[in-house]
Each structure stands twice: as structure tokens, then as C-alpha cells.
Amino acid sequence: VRSIDTAAAESAPGVLLVLTPDNALRLNTATDWLGTPPPDIPYCPLAGDITFSGQHVAAVVAESFEQAVAAAALVKVAYDETPAIVDLDDPKAGDGIPIDTMTKEWGDAQAAFAAAPVRICAAYNTPREYQAPMEPHGLIAHWQDYQLTVWEPSQWLDGMARTYAEWFGVPFENVRLVSPFIGGGFGSKAFAYGYGAVAAMAAKMLGRPVKLAVTRPQTFTAYGGRAATRQTVALGADAEGRIRSIVHRGINETSVDGMWVEPLGSVTSIMYATPNFSSRQNVVRVNTVVPGALRAPGENPSAFGIESAVDELAYEVGIDPLEIRLRNYAEQDPEAKKQWSTRQLREAFAAGAEAFGWSKRSPEPRSMRDGNQLIGWGVAAGTYPVRRAYGEAMVRILADGSVEVESSSIDMGQGTYTILAQTAAEVVGVPAEDVVVKLGDSRYARAGVTGGSRLAGVMTGAVHKAATAALDQLVGLAISDPNSPFHALQANTLV
Numbered sequence: 001v002r003s004i005d006t007a008a009a010e011s012a013p014g015v016l017l018v019l020t021p022d023n024a025l026r027l028n029t030a031t032d033w034l035g036t037p038p039p040d041i042p043y044c045p046l047a048g049d050i051t052f053s054g055q056h057v058a059a060v061v062a063e064s065f066e067q068a069v070a071a072a073a074l075v076k077v078a079y080d081e082t083p084a085i086v087d088l089d090d091p092k093a094g095d096g097i098p099i100d101t102m103t104k105e106w107g108d109a110q111a112a113f114a115a116a117p118v119r120i121c122a123a124y125n126t127p128r129e130y131q132a133p134m135e136p137h138g139l140i141a142h143w144q145d146y147q148l149t150v151w152e153p154s155q156w157l158d159g160m161a162r163t164y165a166e167w168f169g170v171p172f173e174n175v176r177l178v179s180p181f182i183g184g185g186f187g188s189k190a191f192a193y194g195y196g197a198v199a200a201m202a203a204k205m206l207g208r209p210v211k212l213a214v215t216r217p218q219t220f221t222a223y224g225g226r227a228a229t230r231q232t233v234a235l236g237a238d239a240e241g242r243i244r245s246i247v248h249r250g251i252n253e254t255s256v257d258g259m260w261v262e263p264l265g266s267v268t269s270i271m272y273a274t275p276n277f278s279s280r281q282n283v284v285r286v287n288t289v290v291p292g293a294l295r296a297p298g299e300n301p302s303a304f305g306i307e308s309a310v311d312e313l314a315y316e317v318g319i320d321p322l323e324i325r326l327r328n329y330a331e332q333d334p335e336a337k338k339q340w341s342t343r344q345l346r347e348a349f350a351a352g353a354e355a356f357g358w359s360k361r362s363p364e365p366r367s368m369r370d371g372n373q374l375i376g377w378g379v380a381a382g383t384y385p386v387r388r389a390y391g392e393a394m395v396r397i398l399a400d401g402s403v404e405v406e407s408s409s410i411d412m413g414q415g416t417y418t419i420l421a422q423t424a425a426e427v428v429g430v431p432a433e434d435v436v437v438k439l440g441d442s443r444y445a446r447a448g449v450t451g452g453s454r455l456a457g458v459m460t461g462a463v464h465k466a467a468t469a470a471l472d473q474l475v476g477l478a479i480s481d482p483n484s485p486f487h488a489l490q491a492n493t494l495v
Contacts, residue, residue: 054221135183
């Protein structure tokens with residue numbers, strides 16, 4: 001950015017503030033979502049050096065949304081043009097950065113592949129994908145002295161509150177994030193982004209609440225979405241379709257100034273039994289917004305690659321796609337050589353085949369019709385880990401017999417309010433309608449991220465333990481208080 005002319009915008013009706021890198025507050029760089037200590041450098045959510053199209057360079061705050069939009073059109077920005085790396089297909093992209101932690105190898109996969117009677121090698125690509133939730137991103141930020149309140153849809157109140165606290169150099173307890181309901185997130189609402197820093201900064205500078213709404217077009221530039229990926233999967237097998245070698249190579253895009261690894265070998269390494277395996281992955285920097293989490297990050301494109309390759313192998317050797325999966329069924333973890341705690345994929349295949357009428361499938365292309373339409377039947381499988389995280393809940397049993405449950409976990413449509421009410425009701429022995437569940441406030445008992453299919457298991461456990469402890473306390477009071485009608489009774493006699 002060579003220059004930003006804000007004069008016309010600043011004199012427009014209703015304008016309160018025009019933010020640029022020149023007048024922005026100096027913020028701290030925050031830790032990432034894994035808690036990695038940040039570099040000791042300042043953070044500015046408005047860019048002076050452009051790394052992707054759609055990057056934020058200025059912000060206009062006005063009395064009304066319409067006035068802000070009109071004034072923003074008056075901001076004049078002059079740029080220097082420099083070469084860009086557009087995507088993974090750009091000749092300038094190169095081979096990328098090896099990610100050593102993604103490497104998995106056992107046996108001699110390359111030699112086994114070369115010696116295999118049947119060899120399949122193909123490329124499988126996925127484009128950039130975006131969450132585009134029905135409820136767009138946005139927030140209201142309000143400072144009262146050194147206390148910041150942010151009303152923002154969030155899948156992780158604790159994590160986002162921590163980021164705001166670190167940006168502005170205030171204690172964690174000085175930031176309150178409020179998000180009782182979410183209109184869809186799909187991974188995109190688990191983090192605080194640059195636009196949130198802009199809104200909170202403007203609110204602090206103006207001494208009044210500021211509302212910011214991300215537009216629909218900014219859905220594709222204000223945050224990441226799933227990275228584009230490229231995979232090459234090579235399968236070596238015998239004539240009966242038994243896999244003797246898997247050689248997997250993958251790359252995903254990331255931004256010029258950020259890092260995101262989409263773990264492309266996460267499913268490849270555990271789906272099928274093979275004595276020889278090799279998986280490696282690189283990350284390629286391109287001029288794009290840094291990618292992020294989107295529904296099963298890693299497992300989604302990883303399953304696409306290996307399952308497509310297994311279908312190619314089935315066609316090559318002339319074996320039914322379901323049968324070839326059963327022949328290569330992994331009875332134990334192929335890498336760790338440990339038995340599964342549970343794995344019922346074989347039974348699931350059988351139940352699905354029976355319900356679907358798989359035996360009626362014709363293997364010849366273009367041989368099946370439904371009236372005038374050509375149809376095809378296929379089979380694929382995937383896997384997803386059991387992820388664990390922390391979670392806390394506060395349970396109160398009130399004098400009128402009702403129960404309150406509080407937690408900073410959230411509900412974005414999966415029914416958290418309902419399942420936590422049911423859990424507390426079952427433990428305490430009251431109807432579910434007598435349980436009031438309060439969620440989505442960082443001042444409540446702390447909870448982890450709502451992602452990775454972990455919230456229900458974690459939070460029902462936390463509520464069950466808290467409700468049990470509350471009930472034990474109530475029973476203890478009932479049998480120990482001299483004024484109680486249950487005084488001197490034994491706890492196990494109370495129902």
C-alpha cells in the first residue's frame with residue numbers, strides 16, 4: 001500500500017473514525033489456537049503489505065451502517081503491483097515446505113510398489129472450500145474502562161476471549177464473550193479474526209459500542225475455509241486385490257504469512273491393512289487468506305483420496321468395490337500394530353449392503369438405469385478419531401426444586417441446551433422442563449472448543465459429575481441439619 005487518502009471519507013456525514021495502519025492502536029500478537037507462544041512483534045489487523053485479494057486495509061466507522069458504507073467508497077488506496085502466486089497450479093508455487101510431523105512410514109513402500117503385479121497411481125485434487133454459514137460473521141464490541149464485552153457468534157468462547165485479552169494486553173477475566181446461539185459455524189467461528197480486532201479497537205478509540213458485520217463477499221476473504229489440496233495415491237497389489245503397498249504424497253495451500261496444515265494422511269494410514277506404507281506432505285505458500293478448520297479438517301480430503309484409489313484398484317482387478325475393501329480390512333491399527341478398542345466397519349458394510357440391495361449392482365459402466373436416467377452405485381468409508389477436551393459445568397439445585405446448569409459451551413443447532421437439561425434432570429430426579437440451561441457466556445464455567453464432534457461427550461460428562469456432586473451436597477444437608485425432616489437418616493435411604 002503506497003498511500004490511503006481518507007480525507008473525503010472523514011468529512012462524510014456521520015463518520016466517526018477512519019482506521020488505517022497509520023492510526024491503528026498497537027496490539028500484541030496473540031497465541032495460536034494450540035497455545036503456541038507468539039513472536040514478540042506488534043499485530044495490526046489492517047494490512048500495509050498486501051498478501052491476498054480482499055485483505056483489510058482500512059475501516060470506516062459511522063453513526064449508521066449506510067453512512068459507513070457510503071464513506072468507505074470514498075477511501076482512495078494506491079498500491080504497488082507485485083507478482084502473485086495464485087494457487088497450487090501456479091508455476092511459481094514450487095514444491096512447498098515439507099511437514100515432517102505428517103510423515104508416516106513402515107516397511108519399504110517404494111520397493112513393494114515397484115514389485116507389485118498390479119499398480120495403480122492417480123492424482124486426487126480438492127478445491128478451496130468455504131463454510132458460508134447462514135448467519136454471517138460479525139460482532140458488537142463495548143469497552144467499560146478496562147473491561148471488554150464482545151457479543152459474537154463463537155464455537156469457542158474461552159479461546160476467543162483469550163485472543164482478545166492478549167491483543168489488548170488485559171487479563172483474561174476482563175474480557176467477556178457472549179454467544180447464546182449460533183446460526184452455523186462449521187469450524188469458522190472457533191477463532192477471533194482480524195475484523196474482530198478492528199471492531200474492538202474502534203470501540204476503544206471512540207469510547208462507545210461498535211457493531212461490525214462481515215458482508216457475504218467477505219465470507220471468502222475475512223477467514224479461511226478449507227485449503228485446496230493435491231494428493232497422489234499409489235497402490236501396489238497382488239492379482240487378488242490385496243494391497244501390498246501404499247505410497248501417498250500430498251500438498252495443501254497456505255497463506256504467505258500464515259501456516260495451516262490439512263493432514264492429508266490421517267485416514268490413508270489406518271483404513272486398510274498393508275505391510276508397506278509411506279505418506280509425506282508439503283505445504284505451499286500462495287497469495288490467499290490463511291486457511292482454517294472446516295468440518296473434519298484432514299479426514300475429509302484424506303478419505304476422498306484413499307477411497308477413490310481403492311475404487312480404481314477394484315476396477316483394475318475386476319473385483320467388487322465392497323469385496324476389495326473386505327479383503328483389505330484392517331483388523332488392527334496398521335501403524336501401531338494394536339487392536340482397535342471398537343471397529344465395526346465390517347458389520348456396517350454388511351448392514352448397508354443388505355439395506356441397499358448391493359447384490360443387484362451391475363459392475364459394468366452405464367449398465368444401470370432408473371427409467372431414462374443412468375445411475376451408478378458406489379461404496380466408500382471414512383474414519384474419525386474420538387477427540388477429548390476439558391469441560392466444566394456449574395449445577396445449582398434451587399429452593400423451589402428447579403435446577404440451573406451453566407457452562408461457556410455453546411449451541412449451534414446440535415441440541416446442547418436439550419441434552420444438558422436431560423442429563424441434569426436424570427441425575428437430580430426432576431423433569432427436564434424444571435432445568436434451566438445457560439450457555440454461551442465466557443463468565444460461566446469454562447469449556448473447550450465446540451468442534452471435532454466432542455462437545456456432547458465432554459459436556460454431558462461434566463454436567464453429570466457436577467449434578468451428582470450437587471445432589472450429594474443436598475442430601476448431606478438434608479441429613480445433617482437439625483431442622484430437616486430427614487435429620488439422622490442415612491443417605492442411602494433417601495430417594
